[in-house]
Amino acid sequence: MTDLTDTRAEVRSARTSARKAGRTGAALAPYLQAAPMALVFLIFFVLPLAATIAVSFWQYTQYSIEPAFTAQNYGDVFYGCLANLPSLCTTFLTYISTLKFCLIVWATTLTIGFTIAYFLAFHVRTLKVQVICFLLCTIPFWTSIVIRMISWIPLLGRNGLVNQTLMGMGVIDSPLEGLLYSDFAVILALTHLYTLFMVVPIFNSLMRIDRSLIEAARDAGASDLQTLRHVIVPLAKPGILIGSIFVVTVVMGDFLTIGIMGGQQIASVGKVIQTQMQFLQFPLAAANAVILLAAVLAAVWALLRLVDIRKEL
Amino acid sequence: MTKMTTTRRSVLRGAAALAGTAAFPAPFVHAQERVTLRYLSTAVNQSPAIAEKASEDLGIDIEYIAVNTDEVPRRVITQPNSFDLVDSEYFSLPNLVPSGNMKGMDASRIERIDQLASVIAEGTVEGEKVGWDGTAPHEVLYLEGQDATSFASSPTEWITLIPTTYNADTLGIRPDLIDKEITSWASLLDPDFAGKTSILNIPSIGIMDAAMALEARGDITYGDKGNMTREEIDATIAALIEAKRAGQFRAFWSNFQESVNLMASGEVVIQSMWSPAVTAVRTQGIPCVYQPLQEGYRAWASGFGLPRTIEGRKEDAAYEFINWFLSGWAGAHLSKQGYYPAVLDTAREYMEPYEWAYWYEGEAAEQDIMAPDGRLLEEAGAKRDGGSYWERMGSVACWNAVMDENQYMVRKWNEFIAA
Known part of the structure; x- marks a missing residue:
């Protein structure tokens, strides 16, 4: 008897430990699955960011940077900001x-992005045509961003296509100077480059709207505008938000488009950083980068406050 | 272009050669291996033809590492073991030498050291002193010792950079779109050209262009345009902001091609330019003149330097290549693109008399002038803008520079861009 109970107890304990081992294995699995991505993030995102933050507190001369802990660089970034008010x-x-x-x-x-997405989602009837139209929207992305930007120059220039056409039609007598190397040119190029970032998530949101909701709104006597305002837009919020985050973060950090389309005469934070790197002022550039990062994070935080993205998704 | 990195095979071959020397300690076994020199500079200075010819003449392979103007000093300071030879601008030297990453070159190993152009070696042309404002090459040409981190005030045995190319920059204009005579840098700020002018987007050089214009207009008299005091920087930036607000500038250019496009498209009719860029506009069939001005030129010079880490056969090969570079073929090749070489006499030997007359003596071309790649540059009868070498280099007013107040200048420049 005793032997038997002992054996049973042994079996039971063996089973429990086996189950325990299995459970630890199961508990470990998600961590292992997440590990590769976490590692990539660690090496290519966390480490460089940590280095940037560390260097932003270093000292520098024209030809060297020295480890230190000084707030001087941040002071320099905001030089004259309070004194000169x-x-x-x-x-x-x-x-x-x-x-x-x-x-x-x-x-x-x-x-523009919402209009395009709305058209694609509600006015194009078959999925096939929708997919084709959607792919058409992505065609500009087949070439590099720089080429898409630079191709505006011959169009907008003093002797460019637009000015020549307008003058040929007799609309204007002398070329419009403000078309190129101006705020207008920058806005035009940025809009052209980044509208698709709005189209994709909004289109995605619109496609998920239950069509019966729209029918119900119409049945309840809502006009098209009322349906749009009270049914479609609220349901498209997650898409609008995601698109907005894309556009805002990209434009905040942009210096290439603003530089080229603005004739290098319009300031951007990226350009300030670039100029400082040019003169080997790495710690100062790092401090600027950290502040830019904080500003972008603040903007994203503010956007997230507007819509509870977790709930909506 | 030659190969960009050391291949696995060359490492293996090197290892095999080492093993060979260990097994048979004969003195010349390893000397058969070809040496590859990693040549760091801007793309403009890297002619494939020169690498090819050097490989043919010397058995040394040149591996170009092409980066932009800002990146050259950055690489020297942050990655001094990533190249064997650097072609850097002289104005970077006040940053490079104190970093301790450069190795002084032994003058006794440079065969034509006594034949270096006087404008670089002494700051003179035919015995006459040129303008020394900014970082004049002769002021930063010599080191106290091979490992010194400061410059010598008089010639020594240790050289910082052996010149590769240099030139004198001025304003380029579109004579077909300008109906005035342009004689002064002040025209850059002439309200008649509002919205049709441009300056360089490299702050340290752009501010000197502005200084040339302001001094010409009589606004400011500078002690040294290439090394301004804080007050001078403040005054210059204030004037630039005023001009910017009045819409004087169309755009600032950052690289060669941008300056060509601005000029060729007619966006800009007067701007500071590089000589080969003017040629590039002209080869498109668009009239463009490299206008000599009464105040003189803003000059620049670039040269070969060695990294601190170089030694042994690589170092020997570097000296061999530099000596070859000064022996004429390369100098002639560069001259035919409008640059000036370190040693004039040897370059002359490799040029046709009519080419020499056109490029150096300011004579009208007897025959069509061709670029080294065979393109037509100028038809017979044309004259080089600015005249002879001696007229052009003799009229240098200042040199590209990095100022002592560099950090302050960068801050003020950013203020100008943001205004």
């Missing part, structure tokens, strides 16, 4: 200019 310092002016582009480009890409 009410006139604005370079950093504030630069951020205001960047924010201005952000707002305008956000508005234009949202308007």
Whole structure:
């Protein structure tokens, strides 16, 4: 008897430990599955970011950077920002200019992007045509961003296609100078480059709207505009938000488009960083990058406050 | 272009050669291996023809590492073991030498050291002193010792950079779109050309273009345009902001091609330019003149330097290549693109008399002038803008520079862009 109970107990305990081992294995699995991505993030995102933050506190000369812990670089970024009020310092002016582009480009890409997505989702009837139209939208992405941007130059220039056409039609007597190397050119190019970032997520949201909701709205006597405002737009919010995050973050950090289309005469935070790198002022550039990152994160945080994205998805 | 990195095979071959020397310690066994020199510079200075010819003449392979103007000093400072030979601008030297990453070159190993152009070696042309504002090459040409981190005030045995190319920059204009005579840098700020001018987007050079214009207009008299005081920087930037607000500038250009496009498209009718860029506009059939101005030129010079880490056969090969570079073929090749070489006499030997007359003596071309690649540059009868070598280099007013107040200048430049 005793032998038997012992054996049973042994079997039971063996089973429990086996189950325990199995459970630890099962508990480990998701971590292992997430490990490759986590590793990639660690090496290519967390480490460089940590290095940037560390270097932003270092000291530098024209030819060297030295480990240190000084807030001097941050002081330099905001040089004259408080002392010279009410006139604005370079950093504030630069951020205001960047924010201005952000707002305008956000508005234009949202308007155009929503319209395109709406058309694709509600007016194109078959899935096949929808897919074809959608692929058509992505064709510009087959060439590089720089080429898409530079191709505006011969169009908008003083002797460009637009000016020649307008003058040929007798609409204007002398060429419009403001078409190229101006705020207008920057906004046009940014809108052209980033509208698709709005179209894709909004289209996705619109496709998920239950069509019976729209029918119900119509049955309840809502006009098209009322349906749009009270049914479609609220349901498209997650898409609008995701698109907005894309556009805002990209425009905040942009310096190539603003540089080329603005004739290098319009300030952007990226350009300030580039100029500082040019002169080997790495710690100062790093401090600027950290502040830019904080500004972008703040913008994303503000956007997320508007829509509870987890709930909506 | 030659290969970009050391291949696995060359490493293996090197290892085999080493093993060979260990097994049979004969003195010349390893000397058969070809040496590859990694040549760091901007793409403009990297002619495939020169690499090919050097490989043929010397048995040394040249592996070009092409980066942009800013990246050259950055690479020297941050990755000094990633190249064997650097072709850097002289104005970067006040940053490069104190970093301790450069190795002084032994003057006794440079065969034609006494024949270097006087404008580089002494800052003179035919005995006459040229303008020394900015980082004049002769001021940063010598080191106190091979490992010194400061410059010598008088000639020594240790050289920082052996010149490769240099030139004198001025304003390029579109004579078909300008109905005035342009004689002064002040025209850059002439309200008649509002919205049709451009300057360089490299702050340290752009500010000197502006200084040339402001001094010409009589606004500011500079102590040294290439090494401004804070007050001078403030005044210059204030004037630039005023001009920008009045819409004087169409755009700033950052690279060769941008300057060509601005000019060729007619967006800009007057701007600071590089000589080969003017040629590039002209080869498109668009009139463009490299206008000599009464205040003189803003000059630049570039040269070969060695990294601190170079030694042994690589170092020998580097000296061999530099000596070959000064022996004429390369100098002639560069001259036919409008640059000037370190040693004039040897370059002359490799040029036709009519080519020499056109490029150096300011004479009208007896025959059509061809580029080294066979393209037509100028038809017979044309003259080089600015005249002879001695007229052009003799009229240098200042040199590209990095200022002592560099950090302050960069801050103020960003202020100008944001204004």
